[in-house]
Amino acid sequence: MRILSLAGRRLAASVPTVLLILIGIFLLLQFAPGDTVDAMMAQMGGGDAATARELRKFYGLDLSVAAQLGNYLWRLVRFDLGFSAIYGKPVVTVIAERLPATLLLMISALSFAFFFGLVLGVVAARRVNKWPDTLISTLGLIFYATPSFWFGLMAIVVFSIYLQWFPPGGLEDITTVNTGLWRVLDIARHLVLPTLTLGFIYLAIYLRIMRASMLEVQNLDFVRTARAKGLDETRVVVRHVLRNALLPMVTLIGLQAGTMLGGSVVVESVFSLPGLGRLAYESVIQRDLNTLLGIVFVSALVVIAVNFVTDLLYARLDPRITSGV
Amino acid sequence: MSFNRIEMTRRAALMTSAAIAANVVAPWRAFAQETPRKGGVFTVHYGAEQRQLNPSLQASTGVYIIGGKIQEPLVDLDAAGQPVGVLAESWESSKDGKSITFRLRKGVTWHDGKPFTSADVAFTALEMWKKILNYGSTLQLFLTAVDTPDAHTAVFRYERPMPLHLLLRALPDLGYVSAKHIYEAGDIRTNPANLAPVGTGPFKFVQYERGQHIIADRNPNYWRNGQPYLDRIVWRVVTDRSAAAAQVEAGQILFSPFSGLTISDSARLAKDKRFIVTTKGNEGNPRTNTIEFNFRRKELADLRVRQAIAHAINIPFFIENFLGDFAKVGTGPIPSVSTDFYPADNGPQYAYDKALAAKLLDEAGFKAGPGGTRFSLRLLPAPWGEDISLFATFIQQSLSEVGIRVEIVRNDGGGFLKQVYDDHAFDLASGWHQYRNDPAVSTTVWYRSGQPKGAPWTNQWGWTDPVIDKIIDDAATELDPAKRKALYGEFVRRANTELPIWTPIEQLFLSVINAKVRNHSNTPRWGSSTWHDLWIAE
Numbered sequence: 001m002r003i004l005s006l007a008g009r010r011l012a013a014s015v016p017t018v019l020l021i022l023i024g025i026f027l028l029l030q031f032a033p034g035d036t037v038d039a040m041m042a043q044m045g046g047g048d049a050a051t052a053r054e055l056r057k058f059y060g061l062d063l064s065v066a067a068q069l070g071n072y073l074w075r076l077v078r079f080d081l082g083f084s085a086i087y088g089k090p091v092v093t094v095i096a097e098r099l100p101a102t103l104l105l106m107i108s109a110l111s112f113a114f115f116f117g118l119v120l121g122v123v124a125a126r127r128v129n130k131w132p133d134t135l136i137s138t139l140g141l142i143f144y145a146t147p148s149f150w151f152g153l154m155a156i157v158v159f160s161i162y163l164q165w166f167p168p169g170g171l172e173d174i175t176t177v178n179t180g181l182w183r184v185l186d187i188a189r190h191l192v193l194p195t196l197t198l199g200f201i202y203l204a205i206y207l208r209i210m211r212a213s214m215l216e217v218q219n220l221d222f223v224r225t226a227r228a229k230g231l232d233e234t235r236v237v238v239r240h241v242l243r244n245a246l247l248p249m250v251t252l253i254g255l256q257a258g259t260m261l262g263g264s265v266v267v268e269s270v271f272s273l274p275g276l277g278r279l280a281y282e283s284v285i286q287r288d289l290n291t292l293l294g295i296v297f298v299s300a301l302v303v304i305a306v307n308f309v310t311d312l313l314y315a316r317l318d319p320r321i322t323s324g325v
Numbered sequence: 326m327s328f329n330r331i332e333m334t335r336r337a338a339l340m341t342s343a344a345i346a347a348n349v350v351a352p353w354r355a356f357a358q359e360t361p362r363k364g365g366v367f368t369v370h371y372g373a374e375q376r377q378l379n380p381s382l383q384a385s386t387g388v389y390i391i392g393g394k395i396q397e398p399l400v401d402l403d404a405a406g407q408p409v410g411v412l413a414e415s416w417e418s419s420k421d422g423k424s425i426t427f428r429l430r431k432g433v434t435w436h437d438g439k440p441f442t443s444a445d446v447a448f449t450a451l452e453m454w455k456k457i458l459n460y461g462s463t464l465q466l467f468l469t470a471v472d473t474p475d476a477h478t479a480v481f482r483y484e485r486p487m488p489l490h491l492l493l494r495a496l497p498d499l500g501y502v503s504a505k506h507i508y509e510a511g512d513i514r515t516n517p518a519n520l521a522p523v524g525t526g527p528f529k530f531v532q533y534e535r536g537q538h539i540i541a542d543r544n545p546n547y548w549r550n551g552q553p554y555l556d557r558i559v560w561r562v563v564t565d566r567s568a569a570a571a572q573v574e575a576g577q578i579l580f581s582p583f584s585g586l587t588i589s590d591s592a593r594l595a596k597d598k599r600f601i602v603t604t605k606g607n608e609g610n611p612r613t614n615t616i617e618f619n620f621r622r623k624e625l626a627d628l629r630v631r632q633a634i635a636h637a638i639n640i641p642f643f644i645e646n647f648l649g650d651f652a653k654v655g656t657g658p659i660p661s662v663s664t665d666f667y668p669a670d671n672g673p674q675y676a677y678d679k680a681l682a683a684k685l686l687d688e689a690g691f692k693a694g695p696g697g698t699r700f701s702l703r704l705l706p707a708p709w710g711e712d713i714s715l716f717a718t719f720i721q722q723s724l725s726e727v728g729i730r731v732e733i734v735r736n737d738g739g740g741f742l743k744q745v746y747d748d749h750a751f752d753l754a755s756g757w758h759q760y761r762n763d764p765a766v767s768t769t770v771w772y773r774s775g776q777p778k779g780a781p782w783t784n785q786w787g788w789t790d791p792v793i794d795k796i797i798d799d800a801a802t803e804l805d806p807a808k809r810k811a812l813y814g815e816f817v818r819r820a821n822t823e824l825p826i827w828t829p830i831e832q833l834f835l836s837v838i839n840a841k842v843r844n845h846s847n848t849p850r851w852g853s854s855t856w857h858d859l860w861i862a863e
Contacts, residue, residue, distance in 0.1 A: 033748070034739030041781045042738030043375055045385040045759060046767060047459035049777035058514065086376050087535060088520060097535060149565075156571040168575045169568055174538050174559055175366045269565040272572075274536030278564065282374075285737050 006311060011304065018300045022076070025296055026069055029289055035061050036085045036287040043286075059085050072293065081297065082290035086282065091294035095276070099298070101171055102275040104187075105267070106260050108195045113202035114253065120203075121210020122242065128215060136207065144204035152197040152270035159193060166193050169272035194271040198264055202256060209252060213245040220244075246317055254310030258303035359843065361554045365861040367842070370569050370581035371539065371560040377519035378533075380501035381453040384460050384761075386583050386610060386834075389498075389853030391539055391560055395436075396524030397855060398500040399427060399446070400493055402609055402762070406664055406849045408493035412441065412502055412525065416493070422486030422804045429477040433548045435504045436529045446479040447471035448505035452513060460766055461499045464492075490806040494665065494763040497609070497850060527553035527857040536562055547857070554860035566590065573600065579839040579861070582852040583610070588711060591835050592649070599840050604651060604833035606846030609762060609853070611660040614716055614830035617745070617754040620787035624691060624700050625752060631824045633685035634753075635675035638723040640829045642677070647715050648832070655831040657817040658768050660760050662833070662849075666810055672818030675827070682727045699728040706733060707741050707756030712832070717755055747779040749787070758782070758828060764813050769797045772820055788825040 037055045041047045056062050060071070075082055081091035124136040160168035167173065167190050178186045217223065218241055226240045265277030276295055283292040373387055380392040400416075403409040410416075413427040433441040450471050454461035467487065472480040481487070502525070507518045522530050527549070528541035539560040543553055561578055563569040570590035572578040574597075586594070595602035616634070618625045625631060644652050653661075656671040691699040702724075706717035714735075721731040731753070736744060744750045759782075761767045770776060772793050776783035796819060800812035820826070836852065838845050844858045845851065 032740060033736060034741075034743035036739070038742045038747075038781075039737075039739035040376060041459075042742050043373065043385065043387065044383050044459045046782045047780070048462050049780040051457065051459065051462060052779060086374075088376060088515065094535070153567055153571065156568065156575075160575050161571060164575070168571045168577055169563060170561065170577075171537060174540065174561075175368070175557075270568045272537075272561065272563045272565070272568060274534070274562075278536060285739070287739050 010307065010311065014300070014304045018297065018304075019073075021296060021300060022073075022293055023069065025293060026072065026289065027065075029284070029287065029292065030065055032284075032287065034287060035059075036289070037061065039286045039288075040085075068289075072290070076297070081294040084291045084294075085288045086286045086291065091290050094279070094291060095294055095298050098274055098276050098279050101273055102264065102268075102277070103302075105191065105194055105198065105264060105273060105275060106257065108191060109198040109202065109264075110253065110257065110260065112195055112199040113206050114249070116199075117203050117206025118210055118246075118249065121207040122214060122237070124207065124211045125214030125218065126237070128211075133211075137211070140204040140207045143200040146200070148197055148201060149266045149270055151200060152193070152267055155193045155197055156270070166190075169270075171273055194267050194273060197270070198260070198267045202260070205252070205256075206249060209248055210245065213248050214241060217241045217245045243317060247314070250310055250313050250317065254307045257306035258299065359862065361843070361858070361860040362862060363554050363860070364556045365554075366557045366559055367555050367580070367856070367859065367861060368578050369558060369560045370573070370578045370585045371562050372564060372566070372569065372583075372585045374535065374562055378522050378530075378539075379503060379519045381449050381503040382457050382513070382519065384458055384498050386853060389850075390582055391541075392501070392522055392524075393526075393853045394528040394558060394856055395522045395526045395530050395541055396501050396503065397526045398498075399496050399502065400500060401497045401854060402849045404848055406608065408497070411855075412446075416489065418487075418489035418804070422488060422802070423483045425481045425483070425487060425489055425492060427479045427481070429479060430548065431477055433525050434546055435507075435525055436523050436544060437504075437507075439504065439506055440476075441502075441504075441525050442476040443471075443473035443479040444476075445502055445505045447473050448509065449501075449503045450479075450481065452508070453503060454499060457513065458499060460495075460761065463770070464495050464499055464766060486802045486804055488802070488804050488806075488809060490665075490804075490809060491763050491765050491801075495761070495766045498761050498853075499766070526855050528555075528558055528855075531557075538562060549857050552857045553855075554858070555856070558856070570594065573837055573839070576839065579842055580845070581837040583607070583834045583836075584710065586835075586837055588648070588651070591651075591837055594837055601836075601838045601840055601842075601845075603836055603838070603846060606836055606848065606851030607834040608662045609848075609850030610759065610834055611662045612757040612759045612832055612834075613655045613658070613660055613828040614713065614832065615754075615756055615758050616720070616827045616829070617751075617756075617786060618788075618825060618827075619749060619752050619754075620825070621749060622702070622752050624689075625702075626787075627689045628824065629685040629689040630691065631827070632675060633682040633689070633727065634724065634729070635824065635827050635829070636678045636685065637682040637727045637729075638720060638829065639677040643716065643719050644830060647719070648712060648830070651835055652712075652830050652832040655828045657821050658758065658760075658771065658826070658828055659764055659813060659817055660831045662831075663760060663762070665762075665806075666764055666813050668810075668814030668817050670814065670818065672821035674821070675829075679727060686727060686729075693728045697728050698730050701730040701732065702752040703750075704731050704733050704753040704755065705741060705745055705751040706735060707754070708735070708737055709757055712830075713755055713757070716830070720753070720755065742781045746781045746783065746785045749785060757832075758826075764816065765801050769801070769816070771826060772816070773797045784825070786825050788823075790819070790823055790825075793819045793823070 036059055037052050084091045084094045087094045120136050124133040127133050156168045159166045171190055172187050223240055226236045264275055265281050268275040268278040280295045375387045378388055378392045380388050380396055397411045399413040400408045401411050412430055414430050415428045418425045429443055435441055455465040455468050467484040469484050470482040504523055507523050508516055520533055527544050527547045529544045531540040531542050533539045541558045543556050566587045569581055570586045573581055591602050594600040618631050620626045640654050659666050661667050686699055693699050704717055706713045717733050721733055724731050745754045759767060770783045772784055774789040774794055796812055796816045800809055803809045803812060841862045843860050843862055848854050
């Protein structure tokens, strides 16, 4: 149960962090010139001063900054994320609509990157400095160095326009109605290109980390002992080396889940997916404070949850953590 | 670097010019022999989601492109750009111009089955156009009442004379009707129908998935018998312009309106026989690129400096190399596509002449200091389009050659409006002026003094001119169309003489349409129109 108290302490420590982040973002957005009514006027293409005054009152922007922040925090304490200025509905609803697509993309991209990063990393480490290693490392470097928007657009040009294998964007086909399994398959087809685009960059990182930590663990004493015991090579690699080499990978996943949530704004835009990244971007442009703070809040919750799971995974991979050695 | 860019864009533009010339003619030939095919799904690119979809509450192309198929205006513009009845069948004005009578179409029903009557028109005019609608609130400022003697007659009563000529040209944009029974209870701004509009139009709202798509289906009870031809319209939300171009190319989007693609992608698609790239159908939404001068800067308050800046910028060169056939040299605040108001004489024009510019600056007393710099200015380009951004850089380079150092300060939409129109924290600003068929709608406010601080796209330059104020006020209540035209001619000449704003480039939006689409681009505000006659060939 030591692991639970450890995780519990982590959770408790994240509460003030979230609060600080929220207040920080609130104040940062106050420095941006213009408010949500200016942004709305920009979108409308004009409007008179009386209308603007009325709208500011409508959105509660006629109050002082301190009063607005106070109101916001007071609502937050009551688990009320407020009303979205752009969407005209509660922020919770707006985020709930966007969360599935984001999580779907994030989980599939992470799983893809993790799995292939692991496999390729192991292969590269086993054939270190031979041609498979060179090939894999070079590919990894290319994936890592390619900007994701370019990668996404090129994937669309090749696979959607020329080969017509995959749709160029969207979450599902809206010109026909699909139900049940067909709908799942349709969504999966739509997610192939975005998943690859988002996954390739992370794949590169994972395979580098995996290769390095495999090489490191391979030379440790207990591996030599395992070999000396006469265990076959596969068993040595899977049971002894891999398990220990996985720890840095798990750490990295915990850290990157958060980045991926925000970092997918490019992929979401290129593939027209309705995710949180695009919502956040739009909220900044539209100066929609409530929505932006809501997203920050939810993202923080997701990151905390992922880190919590990471902590539990540590214990599973390395029993020393729970036994308190 | 800059030369490479110019070369590339130039090549693209030149290729486009030829391709457009070929493409514009071709599709029309086919129309005459073909009979419309019923059915089909029309997919439309939707770049920037708005906060609501009701065109009675927000006058912008981002709303018309959707709400304009679901709701209808009293009048629209026909192929020749003249007012034609939609929900109104006929109209007349009293002699004094203070009451205007509309006879409404009979047998029209809302999508929920309730009949459309004059009560809807009266409610929309007084509660929406007069109180909420941008530009509508200015247009209907002196509207006092709308009488409804019977269910199909609406009489607009004005405190001051309202030129029928003006009203009919403003109403295609500012005359969309909403249903009274939907809106009479509760706050109009938060009404759920704002995002699920109910109208009389050829298409019925079905679904709006934020960030993904909007769907509207054929209205089987539409008042034009046998129309519309399409089964469904789907608007796909695609924010990335290159991704949108890819979807157009893959056939997933059949129409990208209002210059939604990049100039280079449009140029590329124009060479492809499967697509039509044209400015036709956008004559009702012309725009001019502007340079606004802040008179609070002593240098810019001097007319010679403003003239010098205009003379220092080579507009034909910029258009040829960056915009191609999509633009031409602007002559004043009223664009040349406005057949009703474009004056024969636009007053002074400012041809490119670097030597003259330098001479004017010398005369104004701003001699070149050490390093050749006379003074520095902050230029705020609006973030609406890539042409503005390119133009800002071009202004910067052109003015540096006559000794004016320009610092470019970029903002997003909200920031730009706040800094220019509220904080007045600019020396030069550059954006678009959108002309809406009659100068009294959205043009004269750029010049008339006494605009409240913070009102976007109005005279916030610190410039007051009693002469232009008088012309504007006279024209706004002048009932005789010929006299109105003459007054606006005077207005243009005065504007070009005093030069508080320079309008050097005139542009139309660009439509990119799949070649199998028929009856497209057939009215001056086609992207905003109802699409009742639109169909897709096999």
